[in-house]
Amino acid sequence: MKNIIIASTSTIHGSTYLEYLLETLETFFANAKTILFIPYARPGGISHDAYTAIAQKGLSKINKTVKSIHEFENPIEAIEQAEGIFVGGGNTFVLTYQLYKNNLITPIQNAVKSGTPYLGTSAGSNICGLTIKTTNDMPIVYPPSFNALALVPFNINPHYLDPDPTSKHMGETRETRINEFHHYNTPPVIGLREGSWLHVNESSIILNGPLTARIFEHNKTPYEVNPGTQLNHLN
Amino acid sequence: MKNIIIASTSTIHGSTYLEYLLETLETFFANAKTILFIPYARPGGISHDAYTAIAQKGLSKINKTVKSIHEFENPIEAIEQAEGIFVGGGNTFVLTYQLYKNNLITPIQNAVKSGTPYLGTSAGSNICGLTIKTTNDMPIVYPPSFNALALVPFNINPHYLDPDPTSKHMGETRETRINEFHHYNTPPVIGLREGSWLHVNESSIILNGPLTARIFEHNKTPYEVNPGTQLNHLN
Incomplete structure (x- = not known):
């Protein structure tokens, strides 16, 4: 019953928040009038209220009401009763810390297993992997574990960036x-x-969007896969 | 008695390993014939032997013998008896994990306090700060703490990179x-x-190299400081 969208980013250059995904989300969230938003990753350190307003503005274009988990007295119940879940981007360490602090790892896993559609962008996608060990974010808080939701049997590197051959910077490339x-x-x-996202539908995991994705397997040369590729063999 | 060089990088574009620092290091390590190398950060995952060979090649130009901590049976004694310490770059999480695993945090702090010159580059500089929470590295292993050596009363962000105004990438800038x-x-x-480094000499902390550094203080607008600036008021 799993139904998950794992998106690299909420926003692509030159477009508004979630805009490139809205058509997809209209179908994805067809049975959800209200979306439970998880603002814990706090991009740029903004407040939960301010972040929720951004999510509401984006999703109001497909007539969804957004209610944030911080507005609930009992966040576990909020997850259990959600019609759809959206975990926004920001800092993956802050997000992971808050999920553990509020004991939400298992409730989210159970909700997704029982069919609640889950949308993640950026940090919200990172935590769909086995661990957060391939995040690009700065470790500004110390979470009790790097283990994540493990909704898919691999790790995600969102905002994947190709090496810049003209760079004189000596810091490591993403690869x-x-x-x-x-x-x-x-x-x-x-x-x-x-601009890329994975759509997980029960046991199927398909790459979507206009771009190829880069796959890194242990002891293999990295390779590209095209949109439409089935990735459920990766583990 | 503290005597520390905290360098952004081991290697600047278009030059060899440590080359831009060698003149400085000749004076800095004047009283050390043998340098104790700490290869734990393993850049690119290379072996301790391979990394030690790189350090030896760099420092042989100023007639230093390099002996790596992994060649000692007792790493704590190696620290206590070192004439000079060099902690190379790589992955800050791997380095921190190994320092805790080998119980080396306190021995290194004590050696530096008692006057053993300490050279850090990149990850080896990051750990001179209060925590590793401002590293750029990927959290590929989970260390028991983000607390670092605290040899200076602030945090370091090595390889500092200015925002690229032409970038269409939506990932966060360093700032x-x-x-x-x-x-x-x-x-x-x-x-x-x-290309920049801090020289810590007892209570003095001076910015060295040709470039300005960017200072981020809590609740202040970030600002630039020139080479030669005394930074010991920061805490």
């Missing part, structure tokens, strides 16, 4: 970082470029 | 990330560009 990950961990990593 | 850090933490952060 170098993911290769380093594989010195200590074996799960595959999907590098999702901005 | 955005450090500002997010300050939503959850109060210590100042020094953004050290490649």
Whole structure:
């Protein structure tokens, strides 16, 4: 019954919040009038209220009401009763910290298993993987674990960025970082470029959007896959 | 008695390993014939032996012998007896994990307090700060704490990178990330560009190299400081 959208980003360059996904979301959230928003990742440190207003503005274009988890007295009940869940981007460490603090890991896993549609963007997508060990974010808070929701049997690298051959900067490229990950961990990593998303539907995992994605498997040369590719064999 | 060089990077574009620092290091390590190398950060996941060979090649130009901590049976004794310490770059999480695993945090702090010169580059500089919460690295292993050596009373962001006004990438800029850090933490952060280093000499902390550094203080607008600036008031 799993039904998940794992999007690299909420916003692509030159367009408004969630705009490129709205047509897809209209179908995806067809049976949900109200979407439970999880604002914990706080992009730029903004308040939960301010972030919720952004999500509401984006989703009002497809006539959804957004209610944020911080407005509920009991966040676990909020998850259990949600018609649809949207976890927005921001800082993955802050998001993970808050999910553990509010004991929401298992409730979200159970809700998704029982069919509640889950939309994640950026940090909200990162936590769909096995761990947050392939986040690009700064570790500004210390979460009790790097283990994430494990809704898919691999890791996500959102905002995947190709190496810039003209750069004189000596910091690591994204590919170098993911290769380093594989010195200590074996799960595959999907590098999702901005504009790409995975649609998980029960046991099917399909790459969507106009771009290829880069797949990093342990002890293999990284390779590209085209939109429409079935990725459920990766684990 | 503290004597520390905190360098943004080991290597600047178009030059060899440590080359831009060698003149400085000749004076800095004047009383050390043998340098104790700490290869734990394993850049690109290379072996301790391979990394030690790179450090040896760099420092042989100023006639230093490099011995790596992984060659000692007792790493704590290695620290206590070192004439000089060099902690190389790589992954800050891997480095921090290994320092805790080998119980080296306190021995290194004590050695530095008693006057052993300490050179850090990149990850080896990051850990000189209060925490590793302003690293750029991917969290590929889970360390028991984000607390670092606290040899200086602020945090370091090595490889500091200015925002690229032409970029269409929607991932956070470095400045955005450090500002997010300050939503959850109060210590100042020094953004050290490649080619810059801090020289800590007892209570003096001076910016060196050809470039300005960017200083981020809690609840203040970030600002630039020139080479030669005394930074010991930051805390």
